Amino acid sequence: MGHAATTVHHDEPGVRLKAVYAHLDCLLAGIARMKADHTEGWTVQSPLPRHEILEAVYEGRPSPVRWWTLTGAIAGLHIGFLLPALTAAQWPMINPGGKPVVSLVPYAVIMFECTILFGSIATLLGLMFHSGVPAMLDRSLKDPRVTDASFTIVFPSAPRSQVEKLKAALVATGAIEVTTGDDAVYEVPNV
Amino acid sequence: MASNDAIYGYDPRDPAAPNRPTTYGQVNRDIIRPLLRPTALWLLAMAIVVGMMVWGGFAWYQQITMGMGVAGITHPVMWGVYIVTFVFWIGIGHAGTLISAILFLVYSRWRTGVYRASEAMTVFAVMTALLFPVLHLGRCWQAYWFFPYPNQRQLWMNFKSPLMWDVFAISTYFTVSAVFFYVGLVPDIAIFRDHSKGLIRKVYGAMALGWHGTDRQWHHYMAAYGFFAAFAAPLVLSVHSVVSWDFAMAPTAGWHSTIFPPYFVAGAIFSGCAMVISLLMPMTYLFKWEPYVNLWHFENLAKMCLLTSGILTYAYGMEYFIAWYSQNPYEWAIFSWRATGDYAWAFWLMVFCNCVAPLVWYSKKMRTNPWSLFIVAAIINVGMWLERFNIVISSTAHNFDPQTWALYSPTWVEVGVLIGSAGWFGTWFLLFCKTFPAVAITEIKEMVAPPVKGAGH
Known part of the structure; x- marks a missing residue:
């Protein structure tokens, strides 16, 4: 939800539109309003992961990162077996203590460790892929107040013909400030 | 140090607590304010730890240029202070992941204030531990032989060896x-x-990877964080189990025991929690974190230490019982010698530090007294190093063949490296606390009531 580059009228030239909220309940009202109006192309920013926000935006849909985790863990389990097994098969004369050349029990430790290692690395890759980081050059969402104490609903590229309507809707839900364009640069206190 | 009343401060269960932060912005400013502003006390601490690290580097340089003969390890004690200290630092690294992962999964609220610094401690402790196998190699430039890769020497390691399990366990951890x-x-x-502002903003901007707190970022972040915690939790139990197998898989008297994995894991959590207390007590006052890290957290850490101290005491007793009950003369000989022989001082000091001293924390008054917490935690750290000393040294000094028996004492090079390792760890930790938020700002914010305007929109 809210990740398409523009709203419904994609062929129109867009403008950034940002509504700043000081209160969580107002933000949730804003999200509900956008959903009720079937408005698309918006993103919510918050200083912390409030479950109410994620529930309102994603309506319980789980993150696909879990598939990365599962795939990485299964791959790691197999790598953890194949690495020692193929190594031992290449050197069958190394047979300590009369144990079988390919021994599942001692390899279980390597399999366990590789499951964790590859599962974690895949989770990290999945997180980066789906959350769009690193994204240092994306300035459309830049607003230092978000990491401080404010909430926002941002349209990175709202259709110009709908800006006034969207502004009115956002102000009605309690936004303390609604701006358009890139002109509004804010600073928080440099402590 | 401040009085109990002054620093008992913010308990999230108590909405009327006097120091409770009320806004998200206040949390930001409280935690960020001391960063990047070195105080005289911080500079003094840095000078000490850097000095220790330089001394350790000099000792290592001596070993590289003169050879392993400058270290005290020789037959029959081929695992001396280096392996003792390796196991010690790996153990220290356990509490961080326990606090950050396992306590996260069980929704323990007191972890929030201390988990970031504990995680940093884990990472730096493992970085410190990883120095020791390299040091112990002698020819440290061949350390890459530890890892499996196709090579022109056509040499592969033995994956059935617990030492190779350890390489995988620790590098994964x-x-x-x-x-x-x-x-x-x-x-x-x-x-x-x-x-x-300025260059600092650019540097931190690069490290923040373009994080803007979007719903998309938080959604996937929360999912991934849960998976990381779920992966890290079994590692807490597995890593020190694998380290214990470095010993327990060998048929050496005093080592060859199935009690080793739980015994080592309990010991690791015990020493790690004590180290968290030792590090965070002074840092809390230095950085003025009292509203976020206070005696509520330290008391809970002390309770963790009490639990694991009880497990360790049971394990120490059970080792003796098994040695006696098995009627294995080699086992009984080594355990008798530990308590009455040349290293008896280390054994009884270990018993005092790990089994007796923590008992004072059964009193709530002592558990919530800053001085008691700091001093007993320091005693536990000493005791846990001595535990590894007892295990490693006594079993190798008196092995199966009395003709080979000999005593071990570390040389100045080994002691220098031991001191240097503490300096290396301390340098990383102090640098971290001055340059990154060592108290998790975002998670602290989750404990602050969100700003709400009220109904009517």
Whole structure:
């Protein structure tokens, strides 16, 4: 939800539109309003992961990162077996203590460790892929107040013909400030 | 140190607590304010730890240029202070992941104030531990032989060896802990980026990876964080189990025991929690974190220490019982010698530090007294190093053949490296606390009531 580059009228030239909220309940009202109006192309920013926000935006849909985790863990389990097994098969004369050349029990430790290692690395890759980081050059969402104490609903590229309507809707839900364009640069206190 | 009343401060269960932060912005400013502003006390501490590290580096340089003969390890004690200290630092690294992962999964609220610094401690402790196998090699430039890769020497390692399991266990633990640590830091680095200017903003901006707190970022972040915690949790139990197998898989008297994995894991958590107390008590006062880290957290850490101290005491007793009950003369000989022989001082000091001293924390008054917490935690750290000394040294000094028996004492080079390792760890930790939020800002904010205007929109 809210990740398409523009709203419904994609062929129109867009403008950034940002509504700043000081209160969580107002933000949730804003999200509900956008959903009720079937408005698309918006993103919510918050200083912390409030479950109410994620529930309102994603309506319980789980993150696909879990598939990365599962795939990485299964791959790691197999790598953890194949690495020692193929190594031992290449050197069958190394047979300590009369144990079988390919021994599942001692390899279980390597399999366990590789499951964790590859599962974690895949989770990290999945997180980066789906959350769009690193994204240092994306300035459309830049607003230092978000990491401080404010909430926002941002349209990175709202259709110009709908800006006034969207502004009115956002102000009605309690936004303390609604701006358009890139002109509004804010600073928080440099402590 | 401040009185109990002054620092008991913020308990999230108590909405009327006097120091309770009331806004998200206040949390940001409280935690960020001391960063990047070195105080005289911090500079003094840095000078001490850097001095220790330089001394350790000099000792290592002596060993590299003169050879392993400058270390005290020789037949029959081929695992001396280096392996003792390796196991000690791996153990220290356990509490961080326990606090950050296992306590996260069980929704323990007291972890929030202390988990970031504990995670940092874990990463730096494992970085310190990893020095020791390299040091112990002698020819440290061949350390890459530890890892499996196709090579022109056509040499492969033995995956059935517990030493190779250890390479995998510790490198996995380090990687997963470091990833978990950094992922947790990213939103807080973004806060610091937004509160800074100029070059500092650019540096932190690069490290924040373009984090802007979008719903998309938080949605996937929360899912991934849960998975990282789920992966890290079994590692807490597995890593020190694998380290214990370095000993227990050998048919050496005093080592060859199935009690080793739980005994080592309990000991690791015990020493790790004590180290968290030792590090965070002074840092709390130095950085003025009292509203966020206070005696409520330290009391809970002390309770963890009490639990694991009880497990350790049971394990120490059970080792003796098994040695006696098995009627294995070699086992009984080594355990008798530990308690009455040349290293009896280390054994009884260990018993005092790990089994007796923590008992004072059964009193709530002592458990919530800053001085009692700091002193007993320091005693536990000494005791846990001595535990590894007892295990490693006594069993190798008196092995199966009395003709080979000999005593071991570390040389100045080994002692120098031991001191240097503490300096290396301390340098990383102090640098971290001055340059990154060592108290997790975002998670602290989750404990603050959100700003709400009220109904009627």
